[in-house]
Amino acid sequence: MTDDDAGVIRSVGEGDAPGTPDAGSDDHVITPGFVDAHLHLPQFDSIGQDSMPLLEWLNTVIFPAEIRWADGAYARSMTRRVATTLLSHGTTTVAAYATAHAEGTQSALHALAEAGIGGAVGQVLMDQHAPFELCFPVDEQIREAKLLDAFARGLDAFPRLEFSLNPRFAISCSPALLRACGQLAADLSANRERPVMIQTHLSETLDECDLAVRLHSGPGLMTPADYASIYDRNGLLTPRTLLAHCVHLSASERSLIRAAGSVIAHCPTANTFLQSGTMPRRDLVRAGVPLALGSDIAGGPEISMPRVARAMIDAAKVISGPAAARDVHDDPRLPSPARAWWQITGGNAEATGFVHAGRLAPGLSADLVLVRPELHSQWLTRGDPLGTLLYSWDERWIAGVMALGRWRYLRA
Numbered sequence: 001m002t003d004d005d006a007g008v009i010r011s012v013g014e015g016d017a018p019g020t021p022d023a024g025s026d027d028h029v030i031t032p033g034f035v036d037a038h039l040h041l042p043q044f045d046s047i048g049q050d051s052m053p054l055l056e057w058l059n060t061v062i063f064p065a066e067i068r069w070a071d072g073a074y075a076r077s078m079t080r081r082v083a084t085t086l087l088s089h090g091t092t093t094v095a096a097y098a099t100a101h102a103e104g105t106q107s108a109l110h111a112l113a114e115a116g117i118g119g120a121v122g123q124v125l126m127d128q129h130a131p132f133e134l135c136f137p138v139d140e141q142i143r144e145a146k147l148l149d150a151f152a153r154g155l156d157a158f159p160r161l162e163f164s165l166n167p168r169f170a171i172s173c174s175p176a177l178l179r180a181c182g183q184l185a186a187d188l189s190a191n192r193e194r195p196v197m198i199q200t201h202l203s204e205t206l207d208e209c210d211l212a213v214r215l216h217s218g219p220g221l222m223t224p225a226d227y228a229s230i231y232d233r234n235g236l237l238t239p240r241t242l243l244a245h246c247v248h249l250s251a252s253e254r255s256l257i258r259a260a261g262s263v264i265a266h267c268p269t270a271n272t273f274l275q276s277g278t279m280p281r282r283d284l285v286r287a288g289v290p291l292a293l294g295s296d297i298a299g300g301p302e303i304s305m306p307r308v309a310r311a312m313i314d315a316a317k318v319i320s321g322p323a324a325a326r327d328v329h330d331d332p333r334l335p336s337p338a339r340a341w342w343q344i345t346g347g348n349a350e351a352t353g354f355v356h357a358g359r360l361a362p363g364l365s366a367d368l369v370l371v372r373p374e375l376h377s378q379w380l381t382r383g384d385p386l387g388t389l390l391y392s393w394d395e396r397w398i399a400g401v402m403a404l405g406r407w408r409y410l411r412a
């Protein structure tokens, strides 16, 4: 049962609840709405532009798409369309990137709030190694980020939907921009219950790692020990920092991230699509680094979080080598389907600090997906039901998606 005014779950139980609308019968399953821990809102029309490594793909495919967000009205209509797509796939919470444009980012925050989607959206901070249309002076970006943070905090959707600081990655950000961003993160987080979220990319490809270290060395700068140190020395590794990819980390970088309490957003579909490498999940789990899971649209081509979860298991299998005698449910090398399902719901919510999402529990946001799986009649009682659900997953089974207590998508 939900409390319609606040959009939060009042109680959770089994069987019919008098006075509540019918939401399926015995052949339906209810799961918490999915949480996508890494995606780019302006890139949804760029899915599937293949055959390029990361840096070439950014220049050829992505930057031209993001330049279009200079038009705030375009950004708003595109975000509305993206929100409809996300909801129809069961995603109700996102950690998202907008573009370098303040007006476009504000439009995106507004459109996601209207659609009932929670999470965080950040203006992409960048001032070098990109077209001039996406690069802005440091002072201007910092001023805009402060205004956007205040705008987001004034929305009815806050704190379920918040503003984040998104320095794109060390290649697109000058030392001065990263320094100012770290200072702003500290200023915005002072006296707040929850620090401001920081989203960025780290160690997706080897070319990127080399270039990042080169760009942040040189006159007046101490050569960084490695890529992660660039963020660390600018105050950008915090317990609310979400680092996308981390495919090629050294042992010392893993230790640095663990000590900072930052979270890695694993994006297996993107790492395969752009042939960036396979993230060594087992090493990161062993090192005690918290993990989240993201689609990374459009680096990743897959919107559906159950499919991204499956790709996480596939990537772990590829990197762990040939099968040996093992228990897949206990082996940290191989996340089980249940673990994968938890990851795209409660696990991602926990790792990102989206405390309102990811679970069906009183007081949390009423975000849920009503599913009617078309499976053999014993699927719930035989074998591993979540394994069957995950590996057979079909979007057409989604009968309805509720976000903040309202049905936002109902299958025709």
Ligand SMILES: [Zn+2]
Pocket (backbone or CB within 6 Å): 038, 039, 040, 201, 244, 296, 299
């Ligand atoms: Zn990304």
